[in-house]
Amino acid sequence: MNNTATTNNDLLAPSKRLVKRYRAEKRFRRCGIAAITLSLAFVFFLFFTIFSDGISAFKQTWIELKVEFSNDLFANENLAAADYPGLVKRSLRTMFAEVKSRKDKKLLYGLVSPAAAYKLQDMVEADPKIIGTVQEVWVLADDDVDMLMKKKIDRTVPESNRRIRDIQLEWIDKLVAQGRLTTNFNRTFFTSGDSREPELAGIRGAIKGSFFTLLITLALSFPIGVAAAVYLEEFAPSNHWTDLIEININNLAAVPSIIFGLLGLAIFINFWGLPRSTPIVGGLVLTLMTLPTIIIAGRASLKSVPPSIREAALGVGASKVQTVLHHVLPLAMPGMLTGTIIGMAQALGETAPLLMIGMVAFIVDIPGTFSDPAAVLPVQIYLWADNPERAFTEKTSAAIMVLLAFLIVMNGLAVLLRKKFEIKW
Amino acid sequence: METATSALTPSFPVMIGNQAESVMEDSDAKETARNTVGTPFVDAPRMTCRNVDVFYDEKQAIRNVSIDVDQNEVLAMIGPSGCGKSTFLRCLNRMNDTVSSCRVTGSILLDGTDIYHPSVDVVPLRAKVGMVFQKPNPFPKSIYDNIAYGPRIHGLTQNRSELDEIVETSLKKAGLWKEVRDRLNDPGTSLSGGQQQRLCIARAIAISPEVILMDEPCSALDPIATAIVEELIAELRTQFSIVVVTHAMQQAARISQRTAYFHLGNLIEVGATEKIFTNPLHQLTEDYITGRFG
Numbered sequence: 001m002n003n004t005a006t007t008n009n010d011l012l013a014p015s016k017r018l019v020k021r022y023r024a025e026k027r028f029r030r031c032g033i034a035a036i037t038l039s040l041a042f043v044f045f046l047f048f049t050i051f052s053d054g055i056s057a058f059k060q061t062w063i064e065l066k067v068e069f070s071n072d073l074f075a076n077e078n079l080a081a082a083d084y085p086g087l088v089k090r091s092l093r094t095m096f097a098e099v100k101s102r103k104d105k106k107l108l109y110g111l112v113s114p115a116a117a118y119k120l121q122d123m124v125e126a127d128p129k130i131i132g133t134v135q136e137v138w139v140l141a142d143d144d145v146d147m148l149m150k151k152k153i154d155r156t157v158p159e160s161n162r163r164i165r166d167i168q169l170e171w172i173d174k175l176v177a178q179g180r181l182t183t184n185f186n187r188t189f190f191t192s193g194d195s196r197e198p199e200l201a202g203i204r205g206a207i208k209g210s211f212f213t214l215l216i217t218l219a220l221s222f223p224i225g226v227a228a229a230v231y232l233e234e235f236a237p238s239n240h241w242t243d244l245i246e247i248n249i250n251n252l253a254a255v256p257s258i259i260f261g262l263l264g265l266a267i268f269i270n271f272w273g274l275p276r277s278t279p280i281v282g283g284l285v286l287t288l289m290t291l292p293t294i295i296i297a298g299r300a301s302l303k304s305v306p307p308s309i310r311e312a313a314l315g316v317g318a319s320k321v322q323t324v325l326h327h328v329l330p331l332a333m334p335g336m337l338t339g340t341i342i343g344m345a346q347a348l349g350e351t352a353p354l355l356m357i358g359m360v361a362f363i364v365d366i367p368g369t370f371s372d373p374a375a376v377l378p379v380q381i382y383l384w385a386d387n388p389e390r391a392f393t394e395k396t397s398a399a400i401m402v403l404l405a406f407l408i409v410m411n412g413l414a415v416l417l418r419k420k421f422e423i424k425w
Numbered sequence: 426m427e428t429a430t431s432a433l434t435p436s437f438p439v440m441i442g443n444q445a446e447s448v449m450e451d452s453d454a455k456e457t458a459r460n461t462v463g464t465p466f467v468d469a470p471r472m473t474c475r476n477v478d479v480f481y482d483e484k485q486a487i488r489n490v491s492i493d494v495d496q497n498e499v500l501a502m503i504g505p506s507g508c509g510k511s512t513f514l515r516c517l518n519r520m521n522d523t524v525s526s527c528r529v530t531g532s533i534l535l536d537g538t539d540i541y542h543p544s545v546d547v548v549p550l551r552a553k554v555g556m557v558f559q560k561p562n563p564f565p566k567s568i569y570d571n572i573a574y575g576p577r578i579h580g581l582t583q584n585r586s587e588l589d590e591i592v593e594t595s596l597k598k599a600g601l602w603k604e605v606r607d608r609l610n611d612p613g614t615s616l617s618g619g620q621q622q623r624l625c626i627a628r629a630i631a632i633s634p635e636v637i638l639m640d641e642p643c644s645a646l647d648p649i650a651t652a653i654v655e656e657l658i659a660e661l662r663t664q665f666s667i668v669v670v671t672h673a674m675q676q677a678a679r680i681s682q683r684t685a686y687f688h689l690g691n692l693i694e695v696g697a698t699e700k701i702f703t704n705p706l707h708q709l710t711e712d713y714i715t716g717r718f719g
């Protein structure tokens with residue numbers, strides 16, 4: 001490069017080969033960066049679409065009704081037998097006295113959710129003294145009204161192409177003007193089970209189902225997995241049998257999870273006669289699926305405990321079992337826990353095997369025990385995603401957000417554990 | 426036993442093999458066991474090893490070794506790398522049991538009891554024959570717990586104050602007390618290499634062994650730490666029998682009373698350290714200590 005320094009030419013002016021090499025290195029680095037950028041872009045795209053679709057599901061629309069709990073409706077002694085849907089309709093009719101035709105009345109009734117009747121019933125049963133009074137009551141709006149308020153139904157499209165009629169739009173605008181229509185935080189989503197009505201559907205049931213299922217999975221797969229890993233790594237003689245077992249465990253980790261579902265269906269439900277669609281069967285199936293992960297992670301972390309620690313313990317006269325329990329296992333535990341959490345996270349997101357054992361049923365009740373029929377989060381997502389109603393789309397994305405939140409927390413916990421207990425020798 | 430007694434007379438060392446034999450010829454003849462020259466046996470031994478063979482699967486690592494470990498002596502084992510010093514040392518507290526391919530034949534007695542007898546339990550054996558390893562390997566626990574672990578699992582103490590006492594005396598014997606008395610709850614791994622090795626020695630003596638085996642205890646230490654540990658070994662001789670494997674001949678010369686020279690799985694020569702280093706009987710020993718190979 002420098003004309004005057006002729007003697008040092010080969011150092012100063014890089015040869016053609018060097019230039020080529022640098023260029024190749026640069027190209028290689030650029031490829032790597034491009035790959036990372038691309039995958040990050042996909043992740044962001046995924047998060048963005050889910051977020052923008054689902055965030056609105058955390059809000060819900062309410063309508064304030066003026067309800068006259070007139071005595072004539074409650075002539076019967078049995079409060080539960082009163083005509084609450086009729087009461088809701090009557091309230092709507094009095095609020096919109098101008099609506100006369102049968103067709104319009106039907107549209108008017110469609111503004112509020114069927115849940116309104118239940119709410120009125122609850123109020124009366126909680127406090128029968130309100131009979132004979134007039135009350136202002138906030139009731140859930142129908143999901144179509146909700147969609148309109150969230151701008152998911154476009155007012156500008158022709159009436160025939162939209163689920164909300166022009167006349168309904170008028171009423172809604174009137175309600176908004178009167179301050180009788182509002183949106184606020186959607187508690188229903190977190191407190192109720194599945195429902196045919198989108199505005200009533202929640203993930204409480206699925207979360208509890210996932211919780212019970214994972215509890216069974218954890219309670220079974222952690223002790224069994226750790227015991228198996230410890231035995232195989234520390235005590236088993238190395239012979240053909242242990243080789244065979246090792247190969248099989250590695251194979252099991254690669255078996256498609258739906259196979260475990262079929263196995264669970266054949267053994268746990270058809271042979272043992274356990275109730276289908278329940279967390280106990282789901283937990284058993286997911287245990288089968290998670291065990292190989294935990295055993296492999298457990299063995300790896302046992303292997304990473306330096307042999308010098310074992311020798312030290314044996315050298316002061318600890319027995320084999322004492323050596324393992326006092327020294328090796330505590331050192332391997334963080335790794336085992338990390339593996340377990342990752343296994344649990346996999347189990348939390350697993351859908352296919354649970355479909356096989358009937359956890360795909362439509363279940364309204366929130367499960368209270370391990371043997372109650374239940375759905376789990378990913379299956380709930382599957383069910384909602386399958387539902388054609390517009391309002392379930394945002395529910396689907398919201399449920400995915402909840403699932404992702406759980407997964408991020410679990411994986412974060414695993415990373416934290418690994419960081420915290422990173423062994424320094 | 427027969428061959429051992431024939432070599433028992435210390436004043437008349439039996440010489441086997443041609444002294445002029447070269448190293449090359451020796452490796453050709455390595456399949457055959459050699460007899461030991463010098464003074465492998467003592468009058469009132471703590472440990473007695475007779476005709477010990479050690480195999481890793483089919484491969485023989487130790488051939489027909491017979492030697493005694495005296496009371497209150499430091500016995501050094503020297504020899505080129507791979508000659509089986511560690512293997513033999515680990516037979517003395519059955520540490521080789523952990524290697525599944527390893528098979529030991531012959532007899533090794535501790536105070537007259539065959540330690541390989543089927544009814545002997547290795548747990549009390551290892552309490553009597555302690556071990557210190559090449560790389561300092563403190564437990565990743567507190568300094569206190571490192572020492573207290575042995576006494577705890579062997580049930581040597583009734584209460585906390587007795588345990589405190591054992592920890593203190595062990596650390597004092599290992600010359601570590603002054604340095605760590607204020608930080609007994611710090612992790613053992615936070616000490617320097619030399620301190621860690623002395624901690625390991627303290628851990629070994631906390632269970633009051635009779636014999637302490639040390640496998641190259643200074644090879645991972647710097648010269649100053651090495652000097653301190655060597656001094657410590659010399660002091661410990663008053664209470665324990667110590668068998669030290671080392672590849673540093675000067676170290677053997679400094680700390681031991683007797684020295685054993687191993688060569689390709691054979692015990693070539695045993696004798697008073699002074700004699701081995703000044704006037705070895707066997708050509709192979711001489712070759713080794715004069716640095717012709719090793």
Ligand SMILES: Nc1ncnc2c1ncn2[C@@H]1O[C@H](COP(=O)(O)OP(=O)(O)O)[C@@H](O)[C@H]1O
Pocket residue numbers: 481486504505506507508509510511512513524526
């Ligand atoms: N665990 C083992 N399995 C198989 N062979 C071994 C094992 N340990 C040592 N050996 C072999 O035994 C011989 C002696 O080894 P070792 O006792 O470690 O020698 P030294 O300590 O004198 O350097 C070597 O040839 C070594 O390869």
Ligand SMILES: [Mg+2]
Pocket residue numbers: 510511512640
């Ligand atoms: Mg060695």
